[in-house]
Amino acid sequence: MLMQEDIERFYRQDPKALNREDALPVFEEFKTLLNRGTIRAAEPASGLWKTNHWVKKGILLGFRLGVTNEVETVPPFRFFDKNTFPIKNLALSDGVRIVPGGSTIRDGAFVAASVVCMPPMYINVGAYVDEQTMIDSHALVGSCAQIGKRVHLSAAAQIGGVLEPIGSLPVIIEDDVLVGGNTGIYEGTIVQRGAVIGAGVILTGGTPVFDLVRQKTYRKERDRPLVIPEHAVVIPGSRQIAGEWAEKEGLSVATPIIVKYRDAKTSASTALEESLR
Ligand SMILES: CC(C)(COP(=O)(O)OP(=O)(O)OC[C@H]1O[C@@H](n2cnc3c(N)ncnc32)[C@H](O)[C@@H]1OP(=O)(O)O)[C@@H](O)C(=O)NCCC(=O)NCCS
Known part of the structure; x- marks a missing residue:
């Protein structure tokens, strides 16, 4: 899977030398698949459970790529977190x-x-x-x-x-x-x-x-x-x-x-x- 190769490659890179412009779009696509449940950190495999280590690497990559900024909220609440992990944007139709x-x-x-x-x-x-x-x-x-x-x-x-x-x-x-x-x-x-x-x-x-x-x-x-x-x-x-x-x-x-x-x-x-x- 190309996505897995990309994640593994960015994960191996020195975090200080990480090319954010290349890595961010891959991370966003990765997160879309996580949000949909298409890829999982662990999945059933012939009666047992298999850990997908690369998925966890992808999540950790998101922390490396993120910068802490103010999260938009209704006043007076204020939160500060990595901009790569905002609050999940759910709609009524998500059920x-x-x-x-x-x-x-x-x-x-x-x-x-x-x-x-x-x-x-x-x-x-x-x-x-x-x-x-x-x-x-x-x-x-x-x-x-x-x-x-x-x-x-x-x-x-x-x-x-x-x-x-x-x-x-x-x-x-x-x-x-x-x-x-x-x-x-x-x-x-x-x-x-x-x-x-x-x-x-x-x-x-x-x-x-x-x-x-x-x-x-x-x-x-x-x-x-x-x-x-x-x-x-x-x-x-x-x-x-x-x-x-x-x-x-x-x-x-x-x-x-x-x-x-x-x-x-x-x-x-x-x-x-x-x-x-
Ligand atoms: C485990 C549980 C479901 C009971 O199951 P059950 O099949 O009805 O169990 P039984 O009543 O047949 O109990 C079997 C034996 O274990 C004992 N037992 C059951 N639950 C026990 C508990 N939580 N602590 C200590 N002993 C317990 C009973 O006294 C009984 O022993 P006995 O045969 O010597 O009298 C229940 O105890 C429990 O923990 N429910 C969860 C409650 C909960 O968290 N609700 C959340 C709401 S948000």
């Missing part, structure tokens, strides 16, 4: 409902028609948010995070972003996942379709997850991110720390636990109010 009150979608993010955004929330560059997903108040969709169809990102759910290092996989939330309130999902974690992340669960690259049902432990390995299996219901738990002193002090560490796999009761407790959409 995304944005309730007023401090929400921003940064240019270079794909947001499908029928997505609902409750204020305040933020979607960063390179993120991909698919149809009928609800992004509730105080939720963050970090840079390059990939969010599937009919996902509910509950209030204050934090989906971490990842632009650097270039080789790292963004967080992936597959179709029909419920991400509960006050959760945090970081460092390339993959939540497979239909899973439920109970309120308050934190998942990072260093978090082991204990599966009570299958009696297995899931954790990030050198070449594989932490993967939460399809339909798993994860709740916050704790486990005792071994060792005489820790036991004497009664210490434990927080540990997400898979208590069950989705059943009719889970679906009832996670059902969304259709009339809100």
Whole structure:
């Protein structure tokens, strides 16, 4: 792909010697494709996820090319940011409902028609948010995070972003996942379709997850991110720390636990109010 070659070439150049006149039109075209969802920071590839490192390079190139200037807003608000990433210019016909009150979608993010955004929330560059997903108040969709169809990102759910290092996989939330309130999902974690992340669960690259049902432990390995299996219901738990002193002090560490796999009761407790959409 010619676009990929151009991005790689500009990315390799010394940022101080970058030819802005040549690079800016390529970056703008790149951003158009990102906005349309035609190119993605990560995409499904035969059941797994493949990171498109060059797409992340393209986004980083935008930061190198940008100069910080005043962003046009309604007074008294004033913002200052890189001119290469203005506020995404959505129209009524795009079909995304944005309730007023401090929400921003940064240019270079794909947001499908029928997505609902409750204020305040933020979607960063390179993120991909698919149809009928609800992004509730105080939720963050970090840079390059990939969010599937009919996902509910509950209030204050934090989906971490990842632009650097270039080789790292963004967080992936597959179709029909419920991400509960006050959760945090970081460092390339993959939540497979239909899973439920109970309120308050934190998942990072260093978090082991204990599966009570299958009696297995899931954790990030050198070449594989932490993967939460399809339909798993994860709740916050704790486990005792071994060792005489820790036991004497009664210490434990927080540990997400898979208590069950989705059943009719889970679906009832996670059902969304259709009339809100
Ligand atoms: C995970 C969740 C969906 C419950 O799923 P469920 O399938 O109905 O779970 P169940 O009620 O069958 O619970 C299974 C077991 O886990 C326990 N459990 C469930 N959720 C728990 C939680 N969040 N914390 C601790 N324990 C929990 C239950 O007590 C039960 O244990 P028991 O069998 O010993 O009684 C729910 O707890 C949750 O976190 N929902 C998200 C709420 C939210 O964030 N809403 C956002 C609004 S913006």
